[in-house]
Amino acid sequence: xxxxxxSTRYSWSFVCMTSLRDRAxxxxxxxxxxxxxxxxxxxxxxxxxxxxxEVHFWYVLPDEVKSTNLLNQYLEILSPCEKEEIFRIREEQxxxxxxxxxxxxxxxxxxxxxxxxxxxxxxxxxxxxxxxxEVDWQSAxxxxxxxxxxxxxxxxxxxACGVAVGSPIGIDVEEKQRRLKNDILAFAQxxxxxxxxxxxxxxxxxxxRLQEFIKLWTLKEAYVKALGKGFSASxxxxxxxxxxxxxxxxxxxxxxxxxxAPDITVEPSVDLKNPSSNWEFVLLELAGSHYAAVCIEQDxxxxxxxxxxxxMPINLTLRKTIPFVEDECISANDSAVVIGGLARLAVxx
Amino acid sequence: xxxANQMGSMSVNSFSFCLNQTxxxxxxxxxxxxxxxxxxxxxxxxxxxxxQRRVPRLRVTCAAKPETxxxxxxxxxxxxxxxxxxxxxxxxxxxxxxxxxxxxxxxVMGLEEAFGISVExxxxxxxxxxQEAADMIDxxxxxxxA
Numbered sequence: 242x243x244x245x246x247x248s249t250r251y252s253w254s255f256v257c258m259t260s261l262r263d264r265a266x267x268x269x270x271x272x273x274x275x276x277x278x279x280x281x282x283x284x285x286x287x288x289x290x291x292x293x294x295e296v297h298f299w300y301v302l303p304d305e306v307k308s309t310n311l312l313n314q315y316l317e318i319l320s321p322c323e324k325e326e327i328f329r330i331r332e333e334q335x336x337x338x339x340x341x342x343x344x345x346x347x348x349x350x351x352x353x354x355x356x357x358x359x360x361x362x363x364x365x366x367x368x369x370x371x372x373x374x375e376v377d378w379q380s381a382x383x384x385x386x387x388x389x390x391x392x393x394x395x396x397x398x399x400x401a402c403g404v405a406v407g408s409p410i411g412i413d414v415e416e417k418q419r420r421l422k423n424d425i426l427a428f429a430q431x432x433x434x435x436x437x438x439x440x441x442x443x444x445x446x447x448x449x450r451l452q453e454f455i456k457l458w459t460l461k462e463a464y465v466k467a468l469g470k471g472f473s474a475s476x477x478x479x480x481x482x483x484x485x486x487x488x489x490x491x492x493x494x495x496x497x498x499x500x501x502a503p504d505i506t507v508e509p510s511v512d513l514k515n516p517s518s519n520w521e522f523v524l525l526e527l528a529g530s531h532y533a534a535v536c537i538e539q540d541x542x543x544x545x546x547x548x549x550x551x552x553m554p555i556n557l558t559l560r561k562t563i564p565f566v567e568d569e570c571i572s573a574n575d576s577a578v579v580i581g582g583l584a585r586l587a588v589x590x
Numbered sequence: 591x592x593x594a595n596q597m598g599s600m601s602v603n604s605f606s607f608c609l610n611q612t613x614x615x616x617x618x619x620x621x622x623x624x625x626x627x628x629x630x631x632x633x634x635x636x637x638x639x640x641x642q643r644r645v646p647r648l649r650v651t652c653a654a655k656p657e658t659x660x661x662x663x664x665x666x667x668x669x670x671x672x673x674x675x676x677x678x679x680x681x682x683x684x685x686x687x688x689x690x691x692x693x694x695x696x697x698v699m700g701l702e703e704a705f706g707i708s709v710e711x712x713x714x715x716x717x718x719x720x721q722e723a724a725d726m727i728d729x730x731x732x733x734x735x736a
Contacts (some may be wrong), residue, residue: 413691477711
């Protein structure tokens, strides 16, 4: 989601430019937190790059970030332009959200060090021809990082950043309970594909219908964002996302019934002869409150990727973070469930 | 191009424009005499349209009518559940008001209903400001009544 701004005076309490004395003060204050970090980058534990067919999913919960000092630190690592944009946002929560999103991207990317520590402040970003933000690697001097792809999404209550190597990535998060102002079916009639409308129409229970709608929405968003060509290039009506349920595991052969998450596919709405088989999806339920969709491009030379049953699952590493403070590896449990797509929640390094 | 004038009429051949049946050629402009355009020139040709002192009330604008902008603001406030007194104007970007992509599409749907128009999907998901929405609406309304 792009961060835009409205020209207006800001009222937030911290300042962008700190004097040397203030910086010293800031450092002292942060030491009082019990964490001893001298430079910004030294407090970001390094992380191995994602491998092929691996996605790193980082997220921050704005409600967990309350310290003004910490928010100041985040502000410090932004570019002047990003700071400007944030100062122009009026509403406090939106300002905080925009700040956290930028800080999340910068700190996340900075963790993937190979030779030396990277200062999160040093990243430069640009937009592709369609407006999708990317890292401007050309200004990276002599880093030897392979091209990382990233994508952000935020809701008011959760901000996420997905990272992949060797594949474009799109992610979208939504609150499960998010209400539409319009009637779901009327909305779907207007914007979704015929098959999707049919799927939603057949769900009688309004709550379940809403949940299915949100799942479809996040998957469609993630797909368009992964494509990176903007919504004009792929209007929602022109492609269909399907969640195909599997049969549950054979109860006699196994001690426990293994539920296999539905397959997720995308295909053009009209030309079904030519499905787009090179995009893969993962759908997660996070903290019981959010759906998160991830879309990456399939590795065309991966021998396992074309055949149905032999496909290798995507390894998804899930981390909840408060940058500079703590990272928590989330494994498959109540707070994170794969509810669609061939993926497994991997253990963090 | 709307030009209002009380002098005699004369055709100008250095630029061309179309008059449709309605009073407005461009949103925000009014022509005092429907079906005619008058231009006061005294043997001068105009390579391009310029303001002449002898032509009072020359208004050229491509932006949406203020009423449209206001109506869009109201719909946006409603969709995003913003208080009435919150500042939403033509410049306002949806994202800066807290709208995500789902909100934006819902706003477009609300605008379609309120104005009785139909927006192309390509446009629906790429409108980012109140002004863009209002401009698009006025353009659609204009072509609808043409």
